[in-house]
Amino acid sequence: MTARIALVTGGTGGIGTAIVQRLVREGHRVASNYRDADKAEAWRQKMIAAGCPVTLVPGDVGDPEAAADMVRAIEKALGPVDILINNAGITRDTTFHKMTYQQWMDVVNTNLNACFNVTRPVIESMRERKWGRIVQISSINGQKGQYGQANYAAAKAGMHGFTISLAQENARFGITVNTVSPGYVGTDMVMAVPEDVRAKIVAQIPAGRLGKPEEIAYAVNFFLSEEAAWITGANLAINGGHYMGW
Numbered sequence: 159m160t161a162r163i164a165l166v167t168g169g170t171g172g173i174g175t176a177i178v179q180r181l182v183r184e185g186h187r188v189a190s191n192y193r194d195a196d197k198a199e200a201w202r203q204k205m206i207a208a209g210c211p212v213t214l215v216p217g218d219v220g221d222p223e224a225a226a227d228m229v230r231a232i233e234k235a236l237g238p239v240d241i242l243i244n245n246a247g248i249t250r251d252t253t254f255h256k257m258t259y260q261q262w263m264d265v266v267n268t269n270l271n272a273c274f275n276v277t278r279p280v281i282e283s284m285r286e287r288k289w290g291r292i293v294q295i296s297s298i299n300g301q302k303g304q305y306g307q308a309n310y311a312a313a314k315a316g317m318h319g320f321t322i323s324l325a326q327e328n329a330r331f332g333i334t335v336n337t338v339s340p341g342y343v344g345t346d347m348v349m350a351v352p353e354d355v356r357a358k359i360v361a362q363i364p365a366g367r368l369g370k371p372e373e374i375a376y377a378v379n380f381f382l383s384e385e386a387a388w389i390t391g392a393n394l395a396i397n398g399g400h401y402m403g404w
């Protein structure tokens with residue numbers, strides 16, 4: 159694969175780390191963002207020890223100005239972004255009748271508004287250069303909904319709408335836009351769910367286990383090649399058979 163410049167938001171998290179490692183292994187120059195400098199530096203050292211150099215820049219993806227600064231810093235360090243993986247995300251679970259406005263806003267802002275905040279500063283340059291790959295990391299719960307996750311499911315479903323509109327607008331410019339919708343993967347986000355609830359989730363997965371971050375990274379990488387140039391506006395569900403609809 160031609161070496162490209164890639165930005166993976168939330169690269170320091172469970173799925174993000176696997177995506178970063180995969181893209182570095184594919185020969186790309188990879189950047190990610192951080193909010194906590196000490197935590198980020200510890201992660202960067204681990205990545206260097208694993209033979210995986212990463213450019214880290216500060217940036218809260220929920221803040222449009224910080225996200226634009228983050229993209230500018232990456233462009234300065236590495237050059238224009240060819241591959242964008244909108245991966246950063248959070249949950250603030252509670253049933254809707256108890257949900258606060260803040261819980262709603264935090265989740266919609268970090269998962270959905272962030273797609274605007276980070277994609278907007280990279281898209282014009284991709285269009286000028288007639289090449290780009292954009293992948294949103296959505297969720298099985300954006301497809302099927304989830305008790306206690308009205309905020310998260312709404313934001314993740316919104317990412318699908320974003321993907322298919324952006325795909326239409328940019329197909330003629332050599333830019334593909336796709337979504338990967340993971341099922342439950344054994345990262346901190348899922349390990350924070352109480353054990354008994356997790357056991358019930360696993361019982362619903364035909365494959366009989368949680369996913370691995372590397373399995374999500376494999377699906378992301380599938381969309382990035384030259385050969386994937388005609389795949390745009392797609393949603394790739396990767397969930398061990400947990401949900402088989404759109």
Ligand code: NDP
Nearest residue numbers: 168170171172173218219245246247297340342343345347
């Ligand atoms: P983690 O909690 O392990 O990682 C989340 C990453 O996002 C961290 O690097 C975190 O950085 C970053 N992040 C969160 N908020 C912001 C922000 N405002 N600005 C910048 N960075 C931010 O989660 P996962 O790796 O499990 O999840 C990755 C993606 O996959 C998410 O979008 C999630 O919704 C999605 N997903 C996960 C599933 C799972 O089972 N784990 C299932 C389906 C989808 P920091 O350290 O600063 O908090």
